Amino acid sequence: MTTTLISWSIAIFAARETTDTLARCVRAALAASIGRQLVIDVLINGNAELAEKFLAIARNLDCGEAKLRVWSISEPDKAHTWNEYVYRIWEPESITFFIDGYAQVRTDALSAMERRLAMTPDALGATGVPTCGRSATAIREQMKRKGGIHGNLFAISAEGMRGIRRVGFKLPLGIYRTDPLIGSVLMFRLDPANNTWDPRRIAVEPTATWHVDGIEDITWGNVKAHFKRMLRQAQGELENRAAREHLAVQQLPSNQLPLTVADLIAQWLTAQPVQARSLFLKRPLCYYAAWKVRVLRNWSRANYPPELLYSAKITMKTTAVS
Numbered sequence: 619m620t621t622t623l624i625s626w627s628i629a630i631f632a633a634r635e636t637t638d639t640l641a642r643c644v645r646a647a648l649a650a651s652i653g654r655q656l657v658i659d660v661l662i663n664g665n666a667e668l669a670e671k672f673l674a675i676a677r678n679l680d681c682g683e684a685k686l687r688v689w690s691i692s693e694p695d696k697a698h699t700w701n702e703y704v705y706r707i708w709e710p711e712s713i714t715f716f717i718d719g720y721a722q723v724r725t726d727a728l729s730a731m732e733r734r735l736a737m738t739p740d741a742l743g744a745t746g747v748p749t750c751g752r753s754a755t756a757i758r759e760q761m762k763r764k765g766g767i768h769g770n771l772f773a774i775s776a777e778g779m780r781g782i783r784r785v786g787f788k789l790p791l792g793i794y795r796t797d798p799l800i801g802s803v804l805m806f807r808l809d810p811a812n813n814t815w816d817p818r819r820i821a822v823e824p825t826a827t828w829h830v831d832g833i834e835d836i837t838w839g840n841v842k843a844h845f846k847r848m849l850r851q852a853q854g855e856l857e858n859r860a861a862r863e864h865l866a867v868q869q870l871p872s873n874q875l876p877l878t879v880a881d882l883i884a885q886w887l888t889a890q891p892v893q894a895r896s897l898f899l900k901r902p903l904c905y906y907a908a909w910k911v912r913v914l915r916n917w918s919r920a921n922y923p924p925e926l927l928y929s930a931k932i933t934m935k936t937t938a939v940s
Contacts, residue, residue: 626656626728627711629703631696632719633663637671639720639831644676646722646828647715648684650729657685659707660719661924664694669927676928688928692919697789697796697879702924704782714774720830721770727826731773738821742778742804746771746826762824765817767804769797771828772820774804781808786873791917793879795854799861803872810865810872852907853879859893860886880911 628647632640640660647658660676662669669690676688689707691699700716708714713735715728723746731744738744745767748754761768774782785808789796801820807813860882864870868889876882887894887908898905 625711626651626654626732627708627714628656628658628717628728629708629714630658630660630717630719631663631699632660632668632672633665633694633696635668635719637668637675640668640672641675642722642831643717643719644679644686646724647717647728648679650723650725650727651684653683655683657687657709657711659703660686660688661691661699661703661707662689662719663691663696663699666690673928677930685929685931687926690925690927692922692925693791693917695791695920697793698791698917698920700796700800701788704779705788706924708779710776710780712776714776714779716769716772716774717828718770721828722830723771723828724826727771727823727828728773730826731771731821731823734821734823734826735773735775738818740816740818741821742775742781742807742819743767743801744773744821744823744826745801746828747822747824749827750830758824761822765805765820765822767797767801767820770830771826772797772801774800778804778808785809785871788873788875790876790882791878791920792911792915793857793882794850795857798858802861802865806865806872808872810869815866849903849907849910852901852903853911855897855901855904856883856886856908856911859890859897863889878915878917880915883908883911 628651630643630647644658644660660672662672669688673688676686679686691702713732717723727746731746735741735744747758747761748768748770749758787803787808789799793799805815805817805819807819857879863886864875865872876885
């Protein structure tokens with residue numbers, strides 16, 4: 619008999635990837651979706667050159683029962699791109715997978731996450747776990763014990779996606795740790811005022827993994843990226859504390875999060891000045907991050923709607939199971 623076709627949505631986020639890296643990501647997602655009716659949205663933010671080069675590859679892809687769409691988003695910001703996808707692009711489907719443009723998902727990863735969600739009725743989302751990178755083992759074991767969400771590969775159920783739209787939750791523009799905030803809102807079941815935090819609302823699937831090319835190579839580019847990552851992680855520490863203050867301490871609605879990450883952090887600095895001073899003494903880089911994020915940024919390009927560059931139905935050979 620033929621496999622049962624189930625609707626999926628896949629959102630792939632790209633910004634600084636090479637064309638080849640993004641192409642491998644899309645091909646891996648297609649290979650993991652054989653036998654499914656789905657739409658794959660490739661969301662390229664702030665990189666018109668990458669969007670133009672990827673179009674040539676997109677036009678020649680020929681695998682998967684998928685509708686492939688390529689979008690260009692002017693504002694170079696992942697949080698803005700996520701908001702645009704949820705409110706302007708997403709089409710109601712049974713489950714939506716979110717994949718970073720440099721991650722090549724394993725062939726069975728998406729199906730495993732779908733099964734995990736089906737076995738966890740209270741969960742609004744599911745997450746894969748890392749297997750590559752120096753800290754992958756520690757992160758994987760921590761996620762198995764304590765839960766969490768990993769931004770390279772996670773999923774939100776149709777109920778979760780509809781709920782996000784219904785309550786009006788949006789990520790603050792410029793936030794670095796987009797995925798923990800999404801996970802936190804889901805763990806509060808979208809309503810911190812009326813629900814307690816419950817990590818079981820994100821189902822961790824240990825067999826859902828991915829591969830990243832060159833992640834362990836020691837190159838000058840990777841060294842420079844490491845120092846930039848240290849600053850982003852310092853900002854991320856501020857973001858975590860600010861988000862916790864908003865959702866868990868003050869129990870404010872998720873749709874009342876500030877518009878930008880600068881406003882979110884400023885809100886926490888005002889509410890917790892003693893806590894902030896203690897953090898800055900222990901981690902001076904957090905003080906620098908707090909100062910740096912206050913630099914005014916022009917968000918005018920966030921007013922431009924996503925541009926659909928390409929849309930095509932890809933014909934695939936159907937598979938059968940005995």
